[in-house]
Amino acid sequence: MSxxxxxxxxxxxxxxxxxxxxxxxxxxxxxxxxxxxxxxxFSPTSKHIYVKEEDGFMSIYFKEYKHLEEEVSKYExxxxxxxxKDKDIFDLKNHRKLALYPGENHELKxxxxxxxxxxxx
Amino acid sequence: xxxSKNFHFLTLILILILVSTMNxxxxxxxxxxxxxxxxxxxSIFMILPFLILLMLIATGPIFYKHFWERxxxxxxxxxxxxxxxxxxxxxxxxxxxxxxxxxxxxFIALLSSLFVASGGILIKVNRKATPFVNVLFLLFGGxxxxxxxxxxxxxxxxxxxxxxxKDRIKPYHIIFFxxxxxxVGGALTPIGDPPLFIGFLRGxxxxxxFVNVWHIWIPTILAIILxxxxxxxRNKTGQDKITKIxxxxxxxxxxxKNLIYLAGIILAVFIDxxxxxxxxxxxxxxxGIREIIMFGIVYLSYKNAHPxxxxxxxxxxxxxxxxxxxxxxxxxxxxxxxQLISNFAKSNHDLLDTTTFYWATGILSAVLDxxxxxxxxxxxxxxxxxxxxxxxxxxxxxxxKDDVFLxxxxxxxxxxxxxxxxxxxxxxxxKSISERAGIQMPSFFAYLVKYAIPILLPIYVIVWLIFF
Numbered sequence: 001m002s003x004x005x006x007x008x009x010x011x012x013x014x015x016x017x018x019x020x021x022x023x024x025x026x027x028x029x030x031x032x033x034x035x036x037x038x039x040x041x042f043s044p045t046s047k048h049i050y051v052k053e054e055d056g057f058m059s060i061y062f063k064e065y066k067h068l069e070e071e072v073s074k075y076e077x078x079x080x081x082x083x084x085k086d087k088d089i090f091d092l093k094n095h096r097k098l099a100l101y102p103g104e105n106h107e108l109k110x111x112x113x114x115x116x117x118x119x120x121x
Numbered sequence: 122x123x124x125s126k127n128f129h130f131l132t133l134i135l136i137l138i139l140v141s142t143m144n145x146x147x148x149x150x151x152x153x154x155x156x157x158x159x160x161x162x163x164s165i166f167m168i169l170p171f172l173i174l175l176m177l178i179a180t181g182p183i184f185y186k187h188f189w190e191r192x193x194x195x196x197x198x199x200x201x202x203x204x205x206x207x208x209x210x211x212x213x214x215x216x217x218x219x220x221x222x223x224x225x226x227x228f229i230a231l232l233s234s235l236f237v238a239s240g241g242i243l244i245k246v247n248r249k250a251t252p253f254v255n256v257l258f259l260l261f262g263g264x265x266x267x268x269x270x271x272x273x274x275x276x277x278x279x280x281x282x283x284x285x286x287k288d289r290i291k292p293y294h295i296i297f298f299x300x301x302x303x304x305v306g307g308a309l310t311p312i313g314d315p316p317l318f319i320g321f322l323r324g325x326x327x328x329x330x331f332v333n334v335w336h337i338w339i340p341t342i343l344a345i346i347l348x349x350x351x352x353x354x355r356n357k358t359g360q361d362k363i364t365k366i367x368x369x370x371x372x373x374x375x376x377x378k379n380l381i382y383l384a385g386i387i388l389a390v391f392i393d394x395x396x397x398x399x400x401x402x403x404x405x406x407x408x409g410i411r412e413i414i415m416f417g418i419v420y421l422s423y424k425n426a427h428p429x430x431x432x433x434x435x436x437x438x439x440x441x442x443x444x445x446x447x448x449x450x451x452x453x454x455x456x457x458x459x460q461l462i463s464n465f466a467k468s469n470h471d472l473l474d475t476t477t478f479y480w481a482t483g484i485l486s487a488v489l490d491x492x493x494x495x496x497x498x499x500x501x502x503x504x505x506x507x508x509x510x511x512x513x514x515x516x517x518x519x520x521x522k523d524d525v526f527l528x529x530x531x532x533x534x535x536x537x538x539x540x541x542x543x544x545x546x547x548x549x550x551x552k553s554i555s556e557r558a559g560i561q562m563p564s565f566f567a568y569l570v571k572y573a574i575p576i577l578l579p580i581y582v583i584v585w586l587i588f589f
Contacts, residue, residue, distance in 0.1 A: 035439060036556035037190075047187070064187055073438065075431040079559065120283070120290055120559040 001026060001056045004084050004096050007110060014100065014108035016068050021060045021078070021100065021108060026053055026085040030095065033079040033119070034062065035071065069102050077101050077111075079119050161212045162464055163457035170200040171454035175488060178447065178543060179565040193443075197450030204453045217456050223407040224492060225452040228315065230408075230415035232272050232546045233441050234386045237419045239276035240436045241426030242376035247369045250286040252353035256346050258282060259297065263306025263342050269383055271307035271314055275547035277383075278302060280434060283558050289358040292562055295555045296572045297349040303547040304539035305345060308338050308532060312387060314545070316486075316495030316534040322395045323499070324513030325527065329520065333528050337588050341536065344580045376430045382422040389414040440553035444546055448490070451543065455489050459497055466501030475529045475589045478502055483533035483581065487540035495534040502526035529589050536581060540573045541565065 002012065004025050015022040029051055032039040039048050050061040065071050072078060077099035087094040097119050101109040113119045177196060181189030208218045248254055258278070266274040279298060286294055307313025309331050311321035317330050392411045394402045403409050426436075462485065466473060473481075478498055485494045500510040506522055508515040520527060538545035542552055542565055552562050563571060 031559065033557065033559050035437075036553050038556065038559055038561055064191075075428070075434070075436045077435060120287055 001085075004082070004098070008112050012110070013103075014110050015106050016102050016108045017106055018067055019062045019065045021062070021068070023058050023060070023100075023108075023110070024056070026056070026058050027082040027096075028085070028089055029060070029080060029082050030089075031081040032060070034065075035076070072102050077113075079113065161214060163207070163212065163460055165461065167204065167207055167457035168461065170203045171451075171458050174200045174450050174454050175543070183564045183566070194446040197446050201450045201453030204456055208456065217460065218453070219405065219407055221452050221456050221493070224490075225449060226407050226412055227409075228448065228452070228490070228492070228546065229445050230412040231270070231315070231386070231390070232444060232550075234389075234415040234418045234422075235270060235273040235383070236276050236441045236550065238379050238382040238386060238422040239273060240434050241379040241382075241422055241430055242277060242374070243430045243433050244277070244281040244375075245373040246281045246285045247371045247373070248285060249368045250289060252350050252356075255282075255286065255294070255353055256350050258285070259301045259346060259349065260342070262298070262302035266302055266306035267308075267310040267313040269387060270312050271303050271545065272547045272550075273383060273386070274306065275299075275303045275551050279551050279554055283555065283560070289356055290560060291356060291358070292555075292560060293349075293352055293572070295551060295560060295562060296568065297345065297352075299548050299551050300345050300539045300577065301342065301349075303551055304545050305338075305341055305536050308334055308535040312390060314535045314538070315492045317531060318390065319492050319496055320499065320527075320531065322393060323496075323510055324516030325520065326517075329524075329527075330531055333524060334532060337528075337532055337584060341580060341584055344583070345576070348576050348580075376427060379422055379426065382418050385418055386415060389418070435557060437557075440550045440557075443553060444549050447543070447549070448546065452490060455493070458489065459493050462494075463497040463500065466498060467504050470501050470504040473501060473505070475525050476585065478526055479529040479533045479585055479589045482530045483537035483540075486534045486537040487544045491534040491538050491545065495530055498530045498534075499527065502530060525589070532584070532588075533581075536577075536584070539577060541569055 002010075002025055004027065006012075007024055012024055014024055029042050030040070032049065037048070039046075042049055042051050044050075046063075048063055050063060052059045052061070062068065068078075078101075080098050080100065082096050082098060083089045083094050084096065097113040099111045099113045099119075101111070103109055174197060177189065177193075181193065205218050208214045246258075262274050262278045262282075265278075268274075269277070275298075279295075279302075282294070282298055283290060304314075308317070311318040311325070311327060311330060313330075317325075320330075321327055389411050391397065392400050392414065393409065394400045400410055462481075466481075478501075482494055482498045496510065503510050503515065503519045505526070506519055508519045510516065538548070542548045556562055562568075
């Protein structure tokens, strides 16, 4: 299983299909911003999100969206705050802020957010 | 929002065609003479679509967010269409609808051009965000709003303001930004806020607002900024992190060519047959040369913007689309309300004094669009002297008789736009950009009850007591 740092270093992409995002790592989600929706409820009963951890990757289902490529426009990102699996969630240094850009052929570009992107945890 | 991106802009175009056609072939086009042309008074029940829309805007995002986000464009357009059909087929009055639609097109042309042009500009302020620096920033925003409009200033400055405060940002930062930069700041020139611009088009001299309002503007701005300073001083969030950062103190500015587009928009504002006689009127089309230029700037500034800047700004048309959809409903459904208010004001103008003008214009500007509200109350105030708002010389005569009414209307139309999210166009856009940055903004009611009423209302009461 690759770590988030490795994924970013190798510029490895994730995937997306309709309302499902597949990230090539495992971790604990803390916050997702998609358009102007701020999502923090990742419980199994959440109306907005379903998160499924699998061996070496994780899937996020955006229940209220049908096609992410139609909803998230060219310059927009899905922003997430995530803590890598087995890292201390209470150490703020482990809170990774990532920007996910849906691209062509179901590829999901994963970038660490820099200072340019507005992203308040 | 959860609305499909390819949602029916066609519906808007349909309204445009419907209204234009009705106007051109309307049975009673002779009534289409002026703002004060005799129109049949609408039924009081026709304010229901407007009240329903306001109620939905206020409650939708809180109680049925998913439904609202999916369906608000349809609801807004549907409620607007009820008013359109009532006016066209029951009152046989196409003028009122065409007129408000023309104002809507101007409103959207200005907002969208400023939104897109400023979206191609990236400002990075590498300074420690202290309460004092924030005060200076907001003050600068308030002043610049008079040069590039409250919308331009809001779009240009909200992102650097959030970035500068990213380690200590709270919703109140955004709310005070809306108070000062998106509203009150722009009370000094006709470019600042649309109602003042309408006044300018009707004959109010360009510098009249500055000369007559600055002494109200300064204490009001200072009072709001003072309130902000004390709130911000108590915010100790992120202090540990901030003290460790080595700030360069620099301000980086990218996308300078878009300043040309912004200048173009400001110049286009004056390209109006009422200001420059050589400018052709495209009437009965609800669009003018000015709007064509502005929409042209939307296209050019987006096409020529640097992709890195658009990416850094996470540029998306959704905030302006949200404003476009909600305000088409607001503009159309508010026609009966405005006409009823106008008729009441005209028939009771002897009873109306400065206090009434100040509060009535203000309260209505908080929930209606402030431009027609301003115009209706200006018309009523001029009615006190048997003068017509459509005759420029009479506007000047009105000002020379007693300008306290115009001062009260001008000040309250601009100031009270800050009372709600729907009081002024940029309020909603600032809210949307902030939410996309991850800031949980207060609901419609929370904004009103927790911020606008406790902070702004006492200041506005003092303004009233001292100046009116």
